[in-house]
Amino acid sequence: MSEDDAAPTGVPCAPGRLPLLGHLVPLLTRPLPFLQSLADHGPVVRIHLWRKPVHVLTDPELVHRLLVKDAAKTEKGFVFDKARGLLGNGLFTSEGAFHLRQRRLVQPAFHRDSIRRYATLAARVAAAAVSRWEPGRAAPIEPRMHDLARDIVVEALFATHLSRDQKNGIDRAVPVVLTGFVQRALYPSPLLEKLPVPANRRFDAAVRGLRTVVDEIVAQAAGLHQGPDDSLLSLLLATRDEETGLPMAPAQVRDEAVSLLLAGTETTATTLAWLFHELAQHQDLQDELSEEVRAIAADGAVSMGDLPRLERTGHAISETLRLHTPNWILMRRAVAPLHYGGVLLPPGAEVLFSPTALHRSPQLHADPLRFDPDRWRRPADRAPARLFIPFGAGHHKCVGESFAWTEMLVIAAAVLARLRLRPATATPVRENATAATVRPRGPLLIAEPR
Numbered sequence: 459m460s461e462d463d464a465a466p467t468g469v470p471c472a473p474g475r476l477p478l479l480g481h482l483v484p485l486l487t488r489p490l491p492f493l494q495s496l497a498d499h500g501p502v503v504r505i506h507l508w509r510k511p512v513h514v515l516t517d518p519e520l521v522h523r524l525l526v527k528d529a530a531k532t533e534k535g536f537v538f539d540k541a542r543g544l545l546g547n548g549l550f551t552s553e554g555a556f557h558l559r560q561r562r563l564v565q566p567a568f569h570r571d572s573i574r575r576y577a578t579l580a581a582r583v584a585a586a587a588v589s590r591w592e593p594g595r596a597a598p599i600e601p602r603m604h605d606l607a608r609d610i611v612v613e614a615l616f617a618t619h620l621s622r623d624q625k626n627g628i629d630r631a632v633p634v635v636l637t638g639f640v641q642r643a644l645y646p647s648p649l650l651e652k653l654p655v656p657a658n659r660r661f662d663a664a665v666r667g668l669r670t671v672v673d674e675i676v677a678q679a680a681g682l683h684q685g686p687d688d689s690l691l692s693l694l695l696a697t698r699d700e701e702t703g704l705p706m707a708p709a710q711v712r713d714e715a716v717s718l719l720l721a722g723t724e725t726t727a728t729t730l731a732w733l734f735h736e737l738a739q740h741q742d743l744q745d746e747l748s749e750e751v752r753a754i755a756a757d758g759a760v761s762m763g764d765l766p767r768l769e770r771t772g773h774a775i776s777e778t779l780r781l782h783t784p785n786w787i788l789m790r791r792a793v794a795p796l797h798y799g800g801v802l803l804p805p806g807a808e809v810l811f812s813p814t815a816l817h818r819s820p821q822l823h824a825d826p827l828r829f830d831p832d833r834w835r836r837p838a839d840r841a842p843a844r845l846f847i848p849f850g851a852g853h854h855k856c857v858g859e860s861f862a863w864t865e866m867l868v869i870a871a872a873v874l875a876r877l878r879l880r881p882a883t884a885t886p887v888r889e890n891a892t893a894a895t896v897r898p899r900g901p902l903l904i905a906e907p908r
């Protein structure tokens with residue numbers, strides 16, 4: 459039976475399918491408008507990646523059901539099958555009973571006391587980075603946010619265990635791995651992965667490099683007998699399984715560390731880059747947020763206790779997560795029949811949805827393409843909380859959500875208290891959704907001291 463024959467009947471197929479490529483052209487060339495357009499064809503719409511049928515949910519209530527109520531009837535899906543082989547079986551890629559057990563072990567590393575320490579760390583790293591920005595020089599904000607987010611996650615994960623070479627190894631590998639694993643899942647045949655073309659060689663080397671560096675660091679940390687430090691890695695090494703009392707195996711600690719590194723850098727970095735692009739376009743709002751921060755800490759060095767008072771800054775971040783949701787596409791695979799929108803998706807059906815498309819739906823949010831942090835003061839202008847899913851929902855919901863919120867507020871405060879950002883040109887910023895997240899492409903921003 460061909461993959462085509464395996465597609466459930468009764469699900470409308472999106473227009474524009476090409477004989478061999480399926481819907482790859484619109485998905486790769488204009489992914490966000492394409493995914494958004496699917497809502498016009500029904501709550502469940504079929505697209506084809508090559509010949510593989512994939513079912514797109516366009517109704518937010520169905521997405522909520524998939525992630526929460528029907529979580530036990532799903533696994534993570536074809537991109538993660540691929541990612542598991544390449545990146546290991548950490549939280550980001552694992553599923554089922556193993557995932558639940560690991561999640562219980564990892565979660566304490568994200569409890570309040572730990573987050574408080576990460577807030578102090580983030581404030582220190584952000585202050586040092588901001589003081590190095592050259593005033594008046596036009597520069598892209600995205601790489602700056604990447605460096606910052608990576609430095610904070612790396613330091614929170616590994617504390618002082620990192621040599622300059624190890625840090626460089628991580629820097630080189632992470633961006634290549636993050637773009638490459640999604641691309642590989644779209645290859646029509648696994649044989650293509652074996653071709654000795656530069657993209658494959660670069661990707662394989664990056665995966666090997668990342669695993670080697672993280673292995674080294676885990677072995678180093680496990681061998682230290684100077685007492686535990688406050689790093690996430692120490693917490694992972696110190697955890698004991700409630701039932702067996704055994705520590706986590708070193709290879710598993712490595713997989714968890716890789717998972718946290720990959721899931722925790724690009725997402726936060728792109729959100730902050732979009733936030734600063736938006737604030738550069740909205741100078742009055744930027745001034746308002748700057749005043750909010752400086753009323754709490756003149757130099758922008760806020761602590762965990764200050765964060766609830768950064769209410770307007772929080773609204774701006776929520777609005778950024780809505781309009782520029784980092785994870786523009788998420789997926790699951792049915793392991794039991796799912797009855798959605800009048801059709802039956804049988805076990806094995808691949809199911810996909812776009813949080814970005816849902817967050818931009820006019821049915822859920824008034825004037826959805828407008829950047830309007832004030833809507834977070836007007837519940838009528840936005841979707842109910844359970845349909846706002848930048849961090850996902852259900853038992854795969856982002857384990858780093860509080861970490862991310864803390865980090866983003868601390869970095870925003872460090873920048874806004876000291877600098878005014880403005881666009882270097884009038885060219886509008888464009889969306890680049892080729893990797894795991896939607897990145898802003900150009901224009902440059904100029905930072906000036908306040």
Ligand code: HEM
Nearest residue numbers: 549550721722725726729785848849850854856857858862
């Ligand atoms: C703005 C920042 C972030 C956003 C928008 C975000 C978003 C998400 C989303 C949507 C998921 C669910 C994926 C799914 O259901 O398939 C997820 C899972 C995950 N995130 Fe985040 N994330 C962010 C930051 C972080 C940070 C800072 C860390 C760690 C330091 C992290 C670690 C993880 C991990 C390990 C998972 C897998 C959880 C599981 O399956 O149990 N994330 N994230």
